[in-house]
Amino acid sequence: MKIGFYNVTAGTHWGGLETYCWEVGHQLAARGHRVSVIAGKGGTARRPDVEFVQVPYTPRGRFPDLGT
Numbered sequence: 001m002k003i004g005f006y007n008v009t010a011g012t013h014w015g016g017l018e019t020y021c022w023e024v025g026h027q028l029a030a031r032g033h034r035v036s037v038i039a040g041k042g043g044t045a046r047r048p049d050v051e052f053v054q055v056p057y058t059p060r061g062r063f064p065d066l067g068t
Helices: 016-030
Strands: 002-006 034-040 051-055
Parallel strands (some): 034 051
């Protein structure tokens, strides 16, 4: 099965969700699945058996707060 985890900070930060993406991806890959972590540009892959796909993104801080 092909499985993808999308988290914009998975390549550049260490936190709960980022660790979850890499560790669960690693375990699924060990069971024969093709796993990708899709993240914003920057950083490096943390597991050699999980594909790391980097995509461009705009950080939230660059958008004005409209008070919603």
